[in-house]
Amino acid sequence: MYALLALGFVIIYKSMRVISFAQPAFMLAGAVIVTYLSDDVGFWAAAALAVAAVAVLGLGVERVAIRPMVGRPVFVVAIITLGLDILIRVVVGGFIGLDVRQVGDPWKLGTVGLFGVDVQQRYLAMLGAAVLCVLVLFLFFRYTRYGLAMRAASFDQESALAQGVDVGRVFAISWAMGTALAAIAGILVGAGTSVDQNIWIIALKALPAIILGGLDSLGGAVVGGLAIGVAEALVGTYQADHAPWLGENFASVTPYALMLAVLLVRPYGLFGTREVERV
Amino acid sequence: MTVLSVRDVHLAFAGVKAIDGVSFDVGVGELFAIIGPNGAGKTSIFNVLSGIYRPQSGTVTFLGEDLIGLKPHRIAARGMARTFQNVELFAGLTVLDNLMLGRHQHTRYGPLAAMAWLGRARRAELAARAAVEEIIDFLELEQWRKQVVGLLPYGVQKRVELGRALAMEPKLLLLDEPVAGMNLEETEDTARYILDIRQELGLPMILVEHDMGLVMDLADRILAVDFGVPLATGAPEEIRRDPEVIRAYLGEAS
Amino acid sequence: MLAVRNLEVVYHDVVLVLRGISLQVPRHRIVALLGANGAGKTTLLRAVSGLLDVHDGKITKGRVELGDRRIDGLPPARIVRNGVRQVMEGRRIFAELSVEENLRLGGHTAAKAIGANLTRVYDLFPVLRDRRSGTAGYLSGGEQQMLAVGRALMSDPELLLLDEPSLGLAPRLVQQIKEIIVEINDQGTTVLLVEQNAAMALDIADHGYVLENGRIVMDRPAAELLADDDIREFYLGLGAEGAARSFRDVKHYKRRKRWLS
Amino acid sequence: GRDDGGDGGTGAPGVTKEACPNAVNKDNGCIYLGTISDLTVGPFKALAVPITKAQEMFWKRVNTQGGIGGYDIDVTKYVRDNKYSPETHTQVYQEIKGKVLAIAQTLGSPTTAAVIDDMRTNKVVATPASWTSLWNFEDVILESGAPYCIESMNAVDYAIETVKPKSVMAVHNPGDYGGDAAAGAKYAAETNKLTFSDVETPPGQENQGRAIEAIVKNKPDLVILTAGPTDTAVIVGEAAARGYKGRFIGTGPTWNPGLIASPAAPALKGLYWQSAPWMPFQTDTPGHKAMRDALGTGIGAPNDGYTAGWVWSYPLKAALTKAAADKDLTRDGLLKAVKSLTTVDYEGMLTGGNYAGDATTGAVRTTVIGAPDDTAPTKIKIIKEAFTGPTAKGYALSKPCFQA
Amino acid sequence: MSRPLLHTSYAQDMALLDTRTKRVAILALLAVAAFTPLQVADDLLQLLTIGMVAAVGAIGLNIVTGYAGQISLGHAFFIAIGAYTGAAVSGAEGGRVIGLGLDFLPFWMLLSGLAAAVAGVIVAPLATRLRGLYLAIVTLGLVFLGEHVLKEWADLSGGPGVGRPAAVPSLFGIRLDVPGVYTREQKMFWLALVVLVIFAVLARNLVRSRIGRAFTAVRDRDIAASVIGVDVARTKLLAFAISSFYAGVAGSLLYTVTGFMDPGSFTLGMSIQYIAMILIGGAGTISGSILGALALTLLPRLTRELPAVLPFVSARSDEFPNVYQLDSALYGALIIAFLIFEPRGMYGLWVRQRNYWKGYPFSY
Ligand SMILES: Nc1ncnc2c1ncn2[C@@H]1O[C@H](COP(=O)(O)OP(=O)(O)OP(=O)(O)O)[C@@H](O)[C@H]1O
Numbered sequence A: 001m002y003a004l005l006a007l008g009f010v011i012i013y014k015s016m017r018v019i020s021f022a023q024p025a026f027m028l029a030g031a032v033i034v035t036y037l038s039d040d041v042g043f044w045a046a047a048a049l050a051v052a053a054v055a056v057l058g059l060g061v062e063r064v065a066i067r068p069m070v071g072r073p074v075f076v077v078a079i080i081t082l083g084l085d086i087l088i089r090v091v092v093g094g095f096i097g098l099d100v101r102q103v104g105d106p107w108k109l110g111t112v113g114l115f116g117v118d119v120q121q122r123y124l125a126m127l128g129a130a131v132l133c134v135l136v137l138f139l140f141f142r143y144t145r146y147g148l149a150m151r152a153a154s155f156d157q158e159s160a161l162a163q164g165v166d167v168g169r170v171f172a173i174s175w176a177m178g179t180a181l182a183a184i185a186g187i188l189v190g191a192g193t194s195v196d197q198n199i200w201i202i203a204l205k206a207l208p209a210i211i212l213g214g215l216d217s218l219g220g221a222v223v224g225g226l227a228i229g230v231a232e233a234l235v236g237t238y239q240a241d242h243a244p245w246l247g248e249n250f251a252s253v254t255p256y257a258l259m260l261a262v263l264l265v266r267p268y269g270l271f272g273t274r275e276v277e278r279v
Numbered sequence B: 001m002t003v004l005s006v007r008d009v010h011l012a013f014a015g016v017k018a019i020d021g022v023s024f025d026v027g028v029g030e031l032f033a034i035i036g037p038n039g040a041g042k043t044s045i046f047n048v049l050s051g052i053y054r055p056q057s058g059t060v061t062f063l064g065e066d067l068i069g070l071k072p073h074r075i076a077a078r079g080m081a082r083t084f085q086n087v088e089l090f091a092g093l094t095v096l097d098n099l100m101l102g103r104h105q106h107t108r109y110g111p112l113a114a115m116a117w118l119g120r121a122r123r124a125e126l127a128a129r130a131a132v133e134e135i136i137d138f139l140e141l142e143q144w145r146k147q148v149v150g151l152l153p154y155g156v157q158k159r160v161e162l163g164r165a166l167a168m169e170p171k172l173l174l175l176d177e178p179v180a181g182m183n184l185e186e187t188e189d190t191a192r193y194i195l196d197i198r199q200e201l202g203l204p205m206i207l208v209e210h211d212m213g214l215v216m217d218l219a220d221r222i223l224a225v226d227f228g229v230p231l232a233t234g235a236p237e238e239i240r241r242d243p244e245v246i247r248a249y250l251g252e253a254s
Numbered sequence C: 001m002l003a004v005r006n007l008e009v010v011y012h013d014v015v016l017v018l019r020g021i022s023l024q025v026p027r028h029r030i031v032a033l034l035g036a037n038g039a040g041k042t043t044l045l046r047a048v049s050g051l052l053d054v055h056d057g058k059i060t061k062g063r064v065e066l067g068d069r070r071i072d073g074l075p076p077a078r079i080v081r082n083g084v085r086q087v088m089e090g091r092r093i094f095a096e097l098s099v100e101e102n103l104r105l106g107g108h109t110a111a112k113a114i115g116a117n118l119t120r121v122y123d124l125f126p127v128l129r130d131r132r133s134g135t136a137g138y139l140s141g142g143e144q145q146m147l148a149v150g151r152a153l154m155s156d157p158e159l160l161l162l163d164e165p166s167l168g169l170a171p172r173l174v175q176q177i178k179e180i181i182v183e184i185n186d187q188g189t190t191v192l193l194v195e196q197n198a199a200m201a202l203d204i205a206d207h208g209y210v211l212e213n214g215r216i217v218m219d220r221p222a223a224e225l226l227a228d229d230d231i232r233e234f235y236l237g238l239g240a241e242g243a244a245r246s247f248r249d250v251k252h253y254k255r256r257k258r259w260l261s
Numbered sequence D: 001g002r003d004d005g006g007d008g009g010t011g012a013p014g015v016t017k018e019a020c021p022n023a024v025n026k027d028n029g030c031i032y033l034g035t036i037s038d039l040t041v042g043p044f045k046a047l048a049v050p051i052t053k054a055q056e057m058f059w060k061r062v063n064t065q066g067g068i069g070g071y072d073i074d075v076t077k078y079v080r081d082n083k084y085s086p087e088t089h090t091q092v093y094q095e096i097k098g099k100v101l102a103i104a105q106t107l108g109s110p111t112t113a114a115v116i117d118d119m120r121t122n123k124v125v126a127t128p129a130s131w132t133s134l135w136n137f138e139d140v141i142l143e144s145g146a147p148y149c150i151e152s153m154n155a156v157d158y159a160i161e162t163v164k165p166k167s168v169m170a171v172h173n174p175g176d177y178g179g180d181a182a183a184g185a186k187y188a189a190e191t192n193k194l195t196f197s198d199v200e201t202p203p204g205q206e207n208q209g210r211a212i213e214a215i216v217k218n219k220p221d222l223v224i225l226t227a228g229p230t231d232t233a234v235i236v237g238e239a240a241a242r243g244y245k246g247r248f249i250g251t252g253p254t255w256n257p258g259l260i261a262s263p264a265a266p267a268l269k270g271l272y273w274q275s276a277p278w279m280p281f282q283t284d285t286p287g288h289k290a291m292r293d294a295l296g297t298g299i300g301a302p303n304d305g306y307t308a309g310w311v312w313s314y315p316l317k318a319a320l321t322k323a324a325a326d327k328d329l330t331r332d333g334l335l336k337a338v339k340s341l342t343t344v345d346y347e348g349m350l351t352g353g354n355y356a357g358d359a360t361t362g363a364v365r366t367t368v369i370g371a372p373d374d375t376a377p378t379k380i381k382i383i384k385e386a387f388t389g390p391t392a393k394g395y396a397l398s399k400p401c402f403q404a
Numbered sequence E: 001m002s003r004p005l006l007h008t009s010y011a012q013d014m015a016l017l018d019t020r021t022k023r024v025a026i027l028a029l030l031a032v033a034a035f036t037p038l039q040v041a042d043d044l045l046q047l048l049t050i051g052m053v054a055a056v057g058a059i060g061l062n063i064v065t066g067y068a069g070q071i072s073l074g075h076a077f078f079i080a081i082g083a084y085t086g087a088a089v090s091g092a093e094g095g096r097v098i099g100l101g102l103d104f105l106p107f108w109m110l111l112s113g114l115a116a117a118v119a120g121v122i123v124a125p126l127a128t129r130l131r132g133l134y135l136a137i138v139t140l141g142l143v144f145l146g147e148h149v150l151k152e153w154a155d156l157s158g159g160p161g162v163g164r165p166a167a168v169p170s171l172f173g174i175r176l177d178v179p180g181v182y183t184r185e186q187k188m189f190w191l192a193l194v195v196l197v198i199f200a201v202l203a204r205n206l207v208r209s210r211i212g213r214a215f216t217a218v219r220d221r222d223i224a225a226s227v228i229g230v231d232v233a234r235t236k237l238l239a240f241a242i243s244s245f246y247a248g249v250a251g252s253l254l255y256t257v258t259g260f261m262d263p264g265s266f267t268l269g270m271s272i273q274y275i276a277m278i279l280i281g282g283a284g285t286i287s288g289s290i291l292g293a294l295a296l297t298l299l300p301r302l303t304r305e306l307p308a309v310l311p312f313v314s315a316r317s318d319e320f321p322n323v324y325q326l327d328s329a330l331y332g333a334l335i336i337a338f339l340i341f342e343p344r345g346m347y348g349l350w351v352r353q354r355n356y357w358k359g360y361p362f363s364y
């Protein structure tokens, strides 16, 4: 779950060196669109449409609010994404209305037996989706020129332009992919439970995941996401008995504690690219 | 009397031997040059001297003190100043501020004094300013004094960088390709400044440069390196005729 | 092949840098562009390759033509696809990427020919082959320059804009780069060469322009420029007698000669 | 600074001789009441919006019936969004306080706590939109219904009657809301000699793992739940999926009608009951009926946010009426009126409204219990009408429950 | 056209207010500010007070982020430390929450700053290891950890959703938070004004000193900085310490203005708001921090007024779109718009105007 969210952040970071704080809003948007469509066209079609719609939204947003900022300090762009987040969330929140909404997923809370343990189908679906996304992304970066172009554009836009890289298109693609991933994550978050205004907060948990894995590493995002999920679960289960002095609900801040610990040892996360500096 | 003595320094990066057994001495008031092909390890030698790289073995003795393992700012405090191959100025600051930064070690007062800006801090700043103005005078930087360096012509930037090094009141000056990218006129200007620094300040210098005209005309002694290995040390005339140096570095053109 | 007509360029809406420049680069030739620092050479190249935008610069007058197509105003990626490549001043390689990744990126617009072009570049610059998987940022200055030129060749350009390729190179390498430029030119690439090293540039160029303060002040065949007294004195550092001056004899007063203005 | 309160000659802020904008009775003066609620991006928007709407309709009805003492009441001019942030709340409160006589709604406890000092000093009477027992100790706050802790005591008592639990677990959000309820559950469990355990859980679906784990592992017979609706769905749904078969009783804000369609619906229908301070939307009392009439058909799905907003408005109406009768429509007068109220006519929706005595005598102690049901308008059907359990009956409020 | 600046001594050239115009303008501005409380309504006054206190915090963030280039999302953490230190030291003894009853304002204010500065010193070594956004996110982690501690440590914070009273301001036995001859808001305004002026001047002096220059040097090129003798690690440490000190002072006062605080306030959102302040005001300028802080505190007030004049939106909270949504959305939109059109911040806007008029009537 965190892995999927993390991937979205990483894709955008990879091409722009910017952490998009608007990801939570796109995630919420994806989930809400599905809640509107799934009654009419079924869950799968609704999900596909929602992902596409959010990708288009991402494209549009990139065009209007991000493109003019190309070449500006990344933190200015980051704050712009923050403004976007507020803006989009207000609009999407307006569409949620008063009742919690349902994505109408086919899994509900059904379980299947797997190696003798009951596992909820929706977790399998999440796992499947994550694996699929990683695979697709891997192939994309392996077999198209855009992976390299994205990294290049993030390091030095002018130089990338001089190589004939259409930096604008690279940014657009990365936003479309990043926001689409956010939408997928949003839909899966809604699956098995319900959608309300507050689910966006979950997206922030992806931040320690990407830092842990290394901001620009797809593999790192997946590993980081899993590590954080597992750590949180473990701490949630055992901390109360073994280290009660950490206070109740320490589990929810575990990701940050873990991230701090890892970064002290590896300043660029587990798989991040080291910044080259020489004189 | 030697100012600096480098003995058998080795430095490698993940398999690349950047410096492989280099030794040399720089005497009082001497202008010592290091030449060698690209990637020979010249800049790396500078980086070792100024404490940015830590060599795997070897010793560097500067004014009787061992430098290995010291942090760059400590080495700077002992009187080593340098310029960089690619201008490393603080692009957003003015010429004045860049030069004032050169006096960082010589203006001593704490944060509280700075905030109050009374007494010591004020006096120290005024003194620093006076010292910096002298350098501005010396390098003829008057007209750019309050301009942001990032937008200045390249040649001027290089001069400001030289000024910043001089502001440190160094006891040894390292110049990494001071005329690279300059046109002839600016090169001549720089040559003149280097000569002036020698004459007026008697400062020993190490010069790394690919402009052979400049090196041969100015240097007292030259060390040629290739792949981190010293090829030859000697007076310009000897080096110019050394077959190894010609093969590895000069090429048949000169 | 390339024609620049009466070009005016302004930065940030206020700084007028090029004041009506016209220049021609005929096909398969090497044209040298000389000029003091800050004369506007790089700006001219940017105007051709479309990179002015990045620097908040604008063409306010005049036009740039490639063959019979007008290319000013096109986005840089399109211009590259039209066969124009700029090797930027200061190398501007991607420090965090490996050498080979840098080269592959250079072939972004010629994806099909990447394999062949890689071989060609590695043959021209064997050092790069040895360091192919190394991080580009750790290369020495000269190695980086080779990488920058090699990267530009990856897209089979028709017109190569070289901005001070000899900057910071050892004499032997300057010689080598010079030969490589000639070789690239022989293989059919037109070259516009911006250089401080006038001797090197005029040695291989067919034609030369001198830029001062945003204006073309000289426009002659290279051989004629080499013979011009002013050029000899101010760009080649040769005394009146034809022998090189020593830097030890540099005079202590400001010498400055301007042709115009 | 200048106080911008236009006093319209009556000497009190928020009371004018001029008619209200869009007044029902053009000849009446106007009393302005402020509303500070969570209207856009905050976590309680789904409750806050219907509350605000219902209050607007409530006061419109009052105006239609002639207003109060020659004045119409306006609650639409000074509505502000607090985004559930104490800072914003303070700011908007400062912005409107000089222009209103009293506050018709101040939503949230930390938000209200941020301005309570000022309300006390300036005698600004306010209707809360939360049920923390803290309000029972504030003179200027006109709380209605049983506070969370009493509601939980009643929930435990009801469970004792029906499912006879031996162990009780309070699964609750931190703070006044969850803390208050948990304190009530704990008191009830101890009074009735049941084993009690306490699990604090932060808001957020992804953070419920530990709570679910605790429920599944310890298998308490009864879980008193205080969380948000989606969190409720996650906790109940997952616990059921992992084999838990005990009983959940959630306090008012744990429920949202939308949950009836959620994947957790089967689990909710099987294991979950809902406690509430008063009867739901569709109940047949004069008050409920008046509310439904006033809201009309344009409101979309019924929601007990409306009910809450409506019920909460009665005490302020009573106080205003009293102050008007005393010819003292000032902040002083209003507070005096409040302190003299011993009962409020809720038109059958609730009994209580004693603001004259101390917390123990004033506290309302009745609770209703409902169960999820597809056919009911707010998807909750009442299974136990207003009652006061023995625990709650004997409980003396000496300080806010969550501080005990 | 302005006269060329002629200075006859370095001291004159280096003075803080180096032209007569600047001196007069600043004096006028201060005079206006000092009389503001007599003219402006209390609610606005309170907002301005909060803005001024926030400006102290923003200056602090600007020191570490704008000047020293260490992007910190942990500012809320340091503000929280200041806020709770101040509240604990000055709060009434023996209450529900910790209080020591030492309510002499300068005492607890400085103590809050020091407490935060100590935290800053502990955090600073991270900055020598981490770069850019890595540092940003890690400092963000601090905010979450701090929030966790506050929520758990109810004796200090009162617990989430409950909160505690903020620091008690008292000067020589006079309580500033209870109305007397002047209202609470007026007194707090003057207090904030004095504090802001002092801290702004101190900061201004700092950034033009050798230490300020070292900050910028470390920000722009840390290797070059170290080679010219700047101790990079120490400089970063100092930047964090001073910045946190400012944050602590701001924190201790911030909630005193309103009197109450809740642990839920010191979140990521707060950190980001401060980042937005310095970006909108202008990174790397002291006056920019002040402008940005005031702008961002007043912005919600503005956006609340704006939608009311637009005819097509509903004033009812249950309809869509309504004014409340528009007001939140506008807040986001204005931030975006401002940064797109004036990326150098309000300070940049001002510089541009000034340069334009200086060069008038020549446009090139
Ligand atoms: N930080 C580093 N990491 C890895 N390799 C490095 C590093 N710094 C230098 N090198 C390698 O060490 C060798 C020497 O580099 P150096 O920069 O000292 O060369 P140089 O003699 O200054 O060359 P040039 O004349 O081109 O500036 C080069 O091969 C370079 O790639």
Ligand SMILES: Nc1ncnc2c1ncn2[C@@H]1O[C@H](COP(=O)(O)OP(=O)(O)OP(=O)(O)O)[C@@H](O)[C@H]1O
Binding pocket: B151, B152, B153, B154, B155, C011, C012, C015, C017, C035, C036, C037, C038, C039, C040, C041, C042, C043, C044, C055, C056, C089
């Ligand atoms: N981005 C920019 N913004 C403002 N002015 C610029 C910019 N780039 C260049 N200039 C100015 O334009 C003029 C010409 O610069 P340009 O880089 O074209 O010169 P050049 O001839 O290439 O010099 P060099 O030999 O130093 O490379 C200079 O005065 C420079 O200050």
Ligand SMILES: [Mg+2]
Binding pocket: B042, B043, B044, B085, C140, C141
């Ligand atoms: Mg070098």
Ligand SMILES: [Mg+2]
Binding pocket: C041, C042, C043, C089, C163
């Ligand atoms: Mg140039």
